Amino acid sequence: MANPLAEPLNPLVHEPAPLRNKIMNSLRRAIETGALEPGTRLVEKDLCEKLNVSRTSLREALRQLQAEGILTDLNNRGLTVTTVTRSDAENIYRIRSVLEPLIVEQFVENAPDDEVQALKAHSEVLKKAYLGGNAEEIVASKRDFYDRICTGARNPIAFDLLKKLTLLTSPLRRRSVVRKDRQSQSIIEIEAIVSAILKRDKAAAKAAAEKHVSNSAISALRPSEGDAKASR
Amino acid sequence: MANPLAEPLNPLVHEPAPLRNKIMNSLRRAIETGALEPGTRLVEKDLCEKLNVSRTSLREALRQLQAEGILTDLNNRGLTVTTVTRSDAENIYRIRSVLEPLIVEQFVENAPDDEVQALKAHSEVLKKAYLGGNAEEIVASKRDFYDRICTGARNPIAFDLLKKLTLLTSPLRRRSVVRKDRQSQSIIEIEAIVSAILKRDKAAAKAAAEKHVSNSAISALRPSEGDAKASR
DNA sequence: ATCACACGCTTGTCATACAAACAAACTCGC
């Protein structure tokens, strides 16, 4: 049998990749990695020079990111990287704690056996990444894991929402991933999800998914520092 | 006692309302009311002339609506009003059926008594609107009802998501609102939600909210016409 | 020290221009 991890040779969409998309990806990446911290002011002219693009394209990209909630509009004084307050973060985790169980449920309903097998195989890779301890690798592997579940669930809309929500809390998550205790706990939780999925046990899978989000929330929100000014 | 329906004299935010926001509202409204049907191609030059704005501002508004999912990008051939496939609609209702119970739960947790009373009072207005049968009035009143719940829940992020999701299915909902049988059913379901909220009974309120979404879904998806081409 | 004013920086909006992608019409050879 072929390696179930192998991608089915993606059709290679000949994406013309408009400039604004590249800009968006670049900025998203910067926020995700922490190169742009929450609260940073984004000055159009500076960004144009740094990215070497025209103001037109840049502004279109900014508008799109703004609509995604990643950037916040100060009234007439430009954009900043959205600062997620504690209350925002709690709300985001609360939303995730109903959305992710839904996705897992739909995965059980809709994913064909080969995707289930591939997920199982990938969960082993993820586990190894956790044990390896390389943060980069963990994050990448976990994202891949999520992608598989969301794709298998056949609910692209929820997938989209989740991507945006998790991006908003990426500053929090970055701190939480490096915690050793959280890592070993994550492994257990994920294995619970996978094993329930293998049995096609919807209720158990949902419960495991919810537990996983709840615990992530606890870990991410633990520091309990006073929350900053309002968000939007 | 003062009329609990009275608004507390909103602070009247001096919104400079950038042109692009007006454009967005205008387009959103057009889609919501059906003036722009799903699948309609949006040609920049035409819109500029109709709205009497420059291409720059228009394009920024379009990008923002695109990020919200209301507009879909054909590769290099412009934007269309997003066509929601049957599968998309099912997924949207499925998401709503977990999000709305969450919101209702948070309303029970967080809304102060006066907001609960105001909600109760408004539910009577909504009921009258249903009995009156004027579609415009029903929609407006129902939106107001939802706004109160979402605001009271203190979860602006979920509020935002719900607004976007419901806008996507507005073509479906428009057809469903006029159904007499659905209307009387709606009244009952909403009263169930309100009465559970009054008792501050989280579990019952959640259950009632979920039931309401499920039934809305059944009604909206009933026609069961073959779904069109892919969405995005 | 305070108030008012002026200046600079930044965003909001517009007009214009040109390249590139795409679709449709059109032409020419068979």
Add this chain to the structure above:
DNA sequence: GCGAGTTTGTTTGTATGACAAGCGTGTGAT
């Protein structure tokens, strides 16, 4: 008549330059 290739027109993508308006800050006068 018909198909292949070419031309043409429409539409989007990107860049540039310009100017008004909003906001913050510094300066100067009192």
